[in-house]
Amino acid sequence: MNGILPVFRRSLRESWRGLLGWTVGLAAVLFLYLPLFPSLGGGGQLEAMISSLPKELVDTLGYDQIATGAGYAQSTFFGLIGFLLLTIAAVLWGSAALAGAEESGRAELDLAHGIGRAQYALESALAVLVRLVWLGVFAGLVVWALNGPSELGIDDGNIVGASAALTGLAFLTASAALFAGAATGRRIWATGVGAGVAVLGYILQALARQSADLEWLNALSPYAWVYHRPPLADGVDPGGLALTWGLALALVAAAAVALRVRDLRG
Template sequence: MAAEVLRQTVTLRWRGTVTWAVGLAALVLLYGALWPSIRDQPSLTDLLDAMPEVLRSLLATTDLSTPVGYVQAEVLGLTGPLLVVLYAIVSGSASIAGEEGRHRLGLLLAAPVGRARVVLEQSGAVVLGSLVVAASLTLALLTSSVLFGLDLAVGHVVAAGLHLGLLGAVFGVLAVGVGAATGSRVLARAVPAVLAVLAYLLNGLAPLVGWLEPLRPLSPFWQSLGHQPLLTGVSVRGVVVCVAAVAVLAATAVPAFGRRDVMA
């Protein structure tokens, strides 16, 4: 049956995905609910001015007194990307490496399903889950915009959600690939997590460190969020780069998995 692995994977993980999505949406709604009580506080500007320049650069905001600046700092600067990427890595590491660790991968491969199909459809499930979790953030931001007077542009909020979903997909599929190549769930989590932290720091610190600036386009965070989608909308280049990265990572994982002996 077409996409049987994808269907089974989505069916097995939908509860976990919904839990992540609801939790992230609730957190975003909480941030939104705080806006009416703090938007007129002059201390917000003082707080931003008191922040170290490094922290302001990492959060990619220059004004906490505007809705866009507030959401950028509280949601898109760290919390949103952190949770979407974390979900994707956990989901990706649970794919091939997780199934192998539970001694269920051998049963899957005993069916008339090639290894390439397993890798690609497991990767597809991770991408789909990342987009669903990011969509929950999008809906929560749109709801907050209406309920709490954030007045965010709908198209720009949707763009931010799309870029967050693709950002998670990059690291999630990387986790699938590491798990496919090594069979280790620990490595499938650790390698993408370390690279995600390094990529986040590269994107945030590049404006302050001259020699890092030429390397900044290598960071998926810069490709996804560096153009500040809440202000500018969708970056076609960012979408293309992230989709291409996902495709390359999945394609690379196929031969790596094909060459390895699988623990039954």
């Protein structure tokens, strides 16, 4: 392997078809859900339907603001389906980047061509990040394009913030998978840790919404860091956003160190 950023370039070259599939999937979800909002009476029918559901369920799913355009987009996409899709992509890509490459023997072969271990980890992380950023930007652009026709009434700046929050959450998940993969060399551990971070974060914020006595759990949940204040309605919390991205980058750095100091399985 030669040239500038060889691992990064190869990863993108080999994954563009899969990335295209994820892009189409996001587009399908957004074009399916967002245009439905006007047909629901500007949220009136939704409000009546949600009022018939148990309050605990409504709070858990974040449906308490679903009668507004911003709340509808947040509840259906950014906080639920979009979060789920990007989390799945992040876990798959993060676990494959280092642990998957080591289990297949590709990492050992690449490193034998003079690529440093830290460089290998950082370029792999960069490739995952670029793909996740593409999905986040694409989702934001589609929401922006549908904002007027779907009568959502979302401020353009808030769409940018919500997209950055969604991408940050996904990258944090991927970074956790990268770190676990670098530390253990086992894809099953990388997958478990990455998925665990996302699932635990969602569960903790859901529990925090059930009682004022449990609100302290929000401090432990990356999901709550960026979503405790509805980003599409009120703008994203800069502190929570910085904490999410900062922790993700710290895990990438830790992955580079872990891969550097550990013997590879081959």
